[in-house]
Amino acid sequence: MIGELAQALQSRLLLGCAVVALLSLLTMVRVYAEPAEAQASDVWYSYQCSVGFDFTARVQPSRFYPSTELRPQQLLRTQLPVNPPVYRRVLISRFADALEIRIPYSFRGDRPGPIKARLRVDGAMLMPGVWQTTVEWVAPKDLDTAGPRFEGVETFRIDVRQLLQEIEINRTQYNLAAEPLELTINPVLEVQVDGQRQPVQVTNNPEFRMGVRSQTIEIDDAREARSERVLSSTQTVPTTLSLFGSDVPIASLRWIASVSLVASLTPIAAAWVRRRKSGEAALLEKLGPALVPARMFTPPSGTAVAEVATAKQLVDLHTQTERPIIQAGNVYYLLDGTTCYRYVLPTDKDSWVGATTAQNKIEQFTTAIRAETLTIEQRTTEVFVHSPADLLQVHLRTGRPLLRTDIGYHILDDSVCYTYLLQESPAPLRWD
Numbered sequence: 001m002i003g004e005l006a007q008a009l010q011s012r013l014l015l016g017c018a019v020v021a022l023l024s025l026l027t028m029v030r031v032y033a034e035p036a037e038a039q040a041s042d043v044w045y046s047y048q049c050s051v052g053f054d055f056t057a058r059v060q061p062s063r064f065y066p067s068t069e070l071r072p073q074q075l076l077r078t079q080l081p082v083n084p085p086v087y088r089r090v091l092i093s094r095f096a097d098a099l100e101i102r103i104p105y106s107f108r109g110d111r112p113g114p115i116k117a118r119l120r121v122d123g124a125m126l127m128p129g130v131w132q133t134t135v136e137w138v139a140p141k142d143l144d145t146a147g148p149r150f151e152g153v154e155t156f157r158i159d160v161r162q163l164l165q166e167i168e169i170n171r172t173q174y175n176l177a178a179e180p181l182e183l184t185i186n187p188v189l190e191v192q193v194d195g196q197r198q199p200v201q202v203t204n205n206p207e208f209r210m211g212v213r214s215q216t217i218e219i220d221d222a223r224e225a226r227s228e229r230v231l232s233s234t235q236t237v238p239t240t241l242s243l244f245g246s247d248v249p250i251a252s253l254r255w256i257a258s259v260s261l262v263a264s265l266t267p268i269a270a271a272w273v274r275r276r277k278s279g280e281a282a283l284l285e286k287l288g289p290a291l292v293p294a295r296m297f298t299p300p301s302g303t304a305v306a307e308v309a310t311a312k313q314l315v316d317l318h319t320q321t322e323r324p325i326i327q328a329g330n331v332y333y334l335l336d337g338t339t340c341y342r343y344v345l346p347t348d349k350d351s352w353v354g355a356t357t358a359q360n361k362i363e364q365f366t367t368a369i370r371a372e373t374l375t376i377e378q379r380t381t382e383v384f385v386h387s388p389a390d391l392l393q394v395h396l397r398t399g400r401p402l403l404r405t406d407i408g409y410h411i412l413d414d415s416v417c418y419t420y421l422l423q424e425s426p427a428p429l430r431w432d
Contacts, residue, residue, distance in 0.1 A: 014271055017264040024261035105143070105189050106151035116192040117143040121156050140190075296394075297328040298383050298416065299340040308343040317341055329390060344386050382417045391420040 103119060120140035141154055299305055308314045317334055318325055326333040334341040385391045394411050395402055403410040408421040 014268060017267050021261055021264035021268065024257045024264060101156045102153055103156065104151075104153045107145070107189075107191060108149050115145045115148060115150075117145050117150070118190050119143055119154050120188050120190070297326050297331075297333055298381060299333065299335075299342075301381055303335070303338050303340045305340050305342055308341050311343055311345070314341060314343045331386060380412075380415050380417050382419055385418055385420045388420060391418060394418045 101121060105119060118140045314332055314334060321336045323334050323336050330345040332343045391409055398413045400411045400413050408419055411418040
């Protein structure tokens with residue numbers, strides 16, 4: 001009865017967790033699906049931000065590559081134009097060694113609030129008609145946003161020579177004297193306002209492309225080229241959500257919904273894992289008529305009890321001997337001559353709420369009589385039960401008192417002694 005009560009409580013707990021998870025999921029969908037258009041009745045966060053850049057391309061004196069880098073047999077296979085090593089030395093070796101980008105940015109918000117911002121530079125290298133590759137120029141920089149208004153200038157340095165080393169294979173596939181090499185530069189300012197999940201990205205569109213042609217990079221002296229472009233943008237971001245007639249901060253609502261979703265899914269996931277692990281019970285249930293249920297079962301006297309480790313081993317014994325399997329609670333028996341094979345299916349009956357030890361679980365429902373010693377006669381059959389719930393069921397069915405010894409609890413019922421051994425017992429009960 002107690003086991004059924006525990007299972008019923010567990011089922012209702014899982015059902016409640018499922019309802020909470022569904023409500024939390026719907027709440028999160030409602031929060032994240034909030035439209036970006038402003039309404040007069042809502043509270044909104046408006047801001048202005050701008051991002052621009054100017055770059056400086058520095059061309060260093062040429063550094064000639066050794067002529068052994070490109071062998072004649074390689075040139076014949078690739079069918080390059082006449083004297084490709086000359087183009088390669090003069091043009092590619094005189095690329096800008098470094099590209100410095102200065103990005104001024106500014107942010108103006110209309111009210112205080114938690115703000116996170118970072119600045120990054122997107123880029124791509126393009127050889128028209130040949131190849132295009134996207135390059136991660138530099139790592140993003142987190143900006144210092146002490147208040148709702150901030151501005152500053154960040155400098156990014158791009159090592160062009162290192163980028164060219166990454167495309168070493170592609171160097172011999174085109175003639176730089178005939179085609180330009182374009183570097184696409186696009187600074188992006190990411191601003192996350194008031195706990196919004198998706199940051200607002202302010203980009204400099206259209207993208208600015210710096211074309212590098214052979215006529216430009218043939219100059220041995222250091223040269224600089226500059227360009228500036230500034231973009232301003234005004235957007236609105238909601239900070240509250242109307243829920244049940246009152247305005248609730250979106251950040252708080254999102255946090256509550258996320259915590260509720262995780263807390264409700266945890267017991268559901270644990271129950272699913274336990275069900276996956278209980279595949280042995282399903283294996284035994286597939287036996288059909290060969291599985292004989294019984295309220296209680298005691299192996300006959302004179303039979304040796306052999307413990308079986310897994311349900312599969314017990315099913316294999318059933319297949320070999322064609323003997324039925326007797327189920328008594330979570331214990332399964334198979335009688336084969338003078339041997340009784342027993343398999344105990346693990347259950348969750350021992351995990352009762354508010355009970356920390358087996359002794360507390362038993363004495364929570366009944367009082368045990370303390371006995372210093374317990375002598376079992378030779379004709380008495382000793383039956384070991386495997387959980388406090390099984391022993392309490394015997395107590396309720398027979399009405400016999402419980403005897404408490406140093407090794408466990410016992411119930412004497414005529415010629416049968418039911419024993420539950422505590423885990424801290426030094427040794428099992430022995431015959432006198």
